[in-house]
Amino acid sequence: ATVEHTFTVATLSWPRICQPGNVSITSVKGVPGPMIEAYEGDTVVVHVINDSPYNVTIHWHGVFQRGTPWADGPSMVTQCPIQPGGNRYTYRFNVSGQEGTLWWHAHSSFLRATVHGALIIRPRQGAAGYPFPRPDGEEVVLLGEWWNNEAVISSNVYADAYTINGKPGDSYGCETTANRYNRRAKFEVTGNSTYLLRIINAALNTAFFFKVVGHTFTVVAADASYTTPYKTEVIVIAPGQTVDALMVADASPGCYCMAISSYQSGFPPPQAGFNGNTTTALVEYAGAATGGQQAPALPDMPHPVDTATANRFYTSLTALVRPGRPTVPLSVDTSMFVTVGLGLRFDPSCEPTPQTPCQRIPVASMNNQSFVLPDTISMLDARHRKTPDGVYTSDFPDQPPVSFDYTNKSKQVVGSVAAALLFPGNPSTKARTLRYNATVEMVLQNTALVGRESHPMHLHGFNFFVLAQGFGNYDGNTASGQFNLGNPQVRNTIAVPTGGWAVIRFVADNPGMWFMHCHIDTHLSIGLAMVFEVEDGLTPDTKLPQPPPDLPPC
Template sequence: MPSLLAFCVLFLLPELAFSITRHYTFNVKSHNVTRLCNTKSIISVNGKFPGPQIVAREGDQVLVKVVNYVPNNITIHWHGIRQLRSGWSDGPGYITQCPIQTGQTYTYNFTITGQRGTLLWHAHISWLRATLYGPIIIFPRLNETYPFEKPYEEVPIIFGEWWNVDPEAVINQSLQTGAAPNVSDAYTMNGLPGPLYNCSSKDTFELKVKPGKTYMLRLINAALNDELFFGIANHTVHCHRNRRHLCQTLRHRHNSNPPFAFNYTGPPPNNTMVSKGTKAVVLPFNASVEVILQDTRFGNFDPNNDPAKFNLVDPIERNTVGVPSGGWVAFRFLADNPGVWFMHCHFDVHTSWGLRMAWIVLDGPQPNQKLPPPPSDLPKC
C-alpha cells in the first residue's frame, strides 16, 4: 500500500518528480585583479570575476546563501527570474530588502517556474554590479529538450565594462558635481578586455571550435551603461529568442499619466516639473497593465492610432527592453504576482539619476495569491 501511494503521488505531480533543490554559497570578498596594466581591488563572489554560474532546471528550487565579507552593503538580484510569491528574494536594495551588511548573511530562496534559457545575476545596490555578476543557466526539465538540435557545446559569454578606478568613486563624484560620470576604460568579454586594448594581448577570451560543429553561445550583457552588439566575422549566427507569451486577453488600462504633459518632439521645456520622492503605483491583483515608455525628440506615441499596430499574435516576452532614441515602447503585463517590483532603466547612470519606480501588487483573494511573510533571516536596515 505505501508503494502504491507513492506511485500515485508522483503520477499526480509529475512536475515535482524530477525537480530538486540546488544549494549555492556566495562569499562576497575583495581580491586583486590586473587589467590594462592596472592592478586594483575588486568585489567579487568566491574570488571569481565574472562570478560563478547558477545552474538549474526548470522547476528546481534554488537556495543561495550570500555571506558579506566586505565593508559595502550587498544585495543580489536574479535578473529575469520571475520570483512567483518569492519577492523577498528579488534583491533590489531598499525596495524588497535592506542590504546584507558586513558580516551578515542572507539566503535567497526561489523556484524556477515556467522558465528556461540564459539569465543574469548581479549586485543591485549602487554600482557594485560592475564586478559582481554572473550567469544563470536554466535547462529544460529532465526528459525535455530545447526546440532545436542539441549543440555540440554551450558557452556562456558575458559582456561587461572595466574601470581602472573604483566605479563607486565614479558615480559618487557624478552625483556630487551633477556632471555625467566618467565612461569605462574598456569593454570586456568574460572579464577580459581583448587584444585591442593596452597590455591585453594575453587577456583575451578565446574559444576553440571544431569545423562543422554547432555551438550555442549564451550571450549576456552585464555592462553598466551601454548597449553592446555581437557578431562573428564570416559566420552565420542564429538567435533563439526568449519564450513567447500570448497576450490577447489583456485589457487596456491607462491608470497613470505624467503629471505635466509636454510635447516630447518639440523644443525642450525650461521646466519639466521633475520632483524628488518615492514613486510607486499600487495595482490590484490580476490587473492588466499597459505601459508606454516615451523618449524625447522624435516619434510621439499616438494613443488613438498606434495601439492598432501592436503585435498581439505572438508578442515576445522580455525582462528588459530597449527604448529607441527619440521613440517609444509599449508593453503589457498581468499583475498576478503580489509584492513590490522595481522598474528602472538598466543603464545604472540613469537609475542613479532617478529613472526608476516601483509597482506594488496587492494580494489576491486565494491563499496561493498572497505574498508569504518575510523570511526570518531577511536583513534589517
C-alpha cells in the same frame, strides 16, 4: 532538485590595464562570478556572505520570484542590504515556468559593475527540451567591463575597457602584443558543429553590437523567452538583456574574431577615457593554425550611433509559437503613458552667489517623478507592516504632468527653461498599486530632452509582451494598428528607442513590490525608476507570504 551555492562577496585585487599596479574591486570569486546552472522547476539556494566593505544585495535578474518577493534583491525595495563584517543572508527561490539565459547581479550602489554572473535554467529532464535542434555545445558569452578604479567608489562610473567573459581583449593600444593576446577570451569550436551562445549584457551603462567574422547567428531566445528563429549577422543587446543564438562553425578552419562595440545611441563616440570602443575575443577551430599572437581581422562593426541597425534587430524578434506559451491579454485594465528620460534641475544644496550661479544637474525621471530609495526600511517591509507612511506613497501618476510633445523643439533645448519646467524631476518614492491579475499596458515614451539615448527599461517580477515600438511622438491612433497581438516578443528589459517609444503589456499576477527601472546604472542612480505594488489575490497561493524571519535588518 536543489541547486546550492555560497557566494562570498569580498575585495579582490586585479591589475590595471595600461597603468601600473593593481586596483581593489569587489566580486564573488572574480569577474564574472560563478555561474548558476539549474533545471526548470529547481529550487535555488544561495548563501551570501558579505566580507566586502559595502552594503550588498543580490538580484536574480529575470526570475519571477513567485511567492518569494523578499528574495528579489533590490536594496531598500524588497529588502535591507546585507551589511559588511561577515553578515550573511540566504536567498531561496524557485525557477518554475521559465527557462533560458538569465543572470544575477548586485543591486546596491554601483556594485553590479563587478558583482555578477550567469544564471542558466535548462529545460527539465524529461520535458520537451529546446524547441530547436540540440546544439553540439553551449557557451556563455558575458559582456562586461574592466575597471581601473573601484566602480562603487569611483566618481567616474565609466569603465576603462569592455570585456568578454571578463577579458578586456585588445581594445586598448598600450599593452604588449603578448599581454593583449593573453587577455582575450577564447572559444574553441569544432568544424561544422552548432553552438548555442548565451549572450548576457552585464555592462553598467553600455549597449553593444555583437559579431563574429565569417559567421552568422540564428537568434532563438531573448531574455529567456524563445523567439521565432531569426537569422542575422549582428546582435544588438542593451544592458540587462540576454540573447540566445545558434552559431554554426561552418567557416574554413582557422581563427576568427568575435567583437563587441558600443551602441551609444545618442552620444558621439568615443567617450573620454576609453582607448577604443571595441573589444575582441577569439573563435578558434580545433586543429587549425591560430596565427600565433596575431589578431585576426576585426568584423565590420556598425557605427556607434547606428540606430537603424538596432531598430531592425529589435523589431525583427517575435515569440516562438508553441504549446503552452503565454498569450497576449486582449483587454486592458490599467493603461499608463509614462515618459522616461533625463532632465535638469537645480541642485537643492547649491547656494548661488553673483559670481557663481547655480548649475542645473542631471536628473532622471518617469512621469516627472525622480525615484529616491527609502532609507529606513524596505518598501516591501513597509507594505507588509501596513506602514508605508514616510517610506513610500502609492500615487505614481499614470500620465505625465503636461502632455509631452517630442516634436516641440522648444522643449528640447538643453538647459532651456522649457525643458527644466517640463522635467525638473520631482524627488519622490512612489509606487503604482495594481489590482491582482490586472492587465497593464504601458506606453514608454523616451523624452530625449537631454541626452538622446535608448533606455533599457527592466521590470522585476514579470515578463512582458512588446506590442510595438517606434520613433517620435507616440500616437495611439496609428500605433494601435501596428500592435502585434499574435506573437509579440516576450522580454524583461525593453530598449525604449532613442527619441521614440515602446508599448508593453503584462498581467499583474505576482503579488509583491516590483522595481521597474532603467538598466543604465548612471540613470537608475539619478531616479529613472518606479515601483509596482501588486495586491494580493484571494487564495493562499496568491497572497503575499510572511517574510522570512532572517531577512537582514536595516
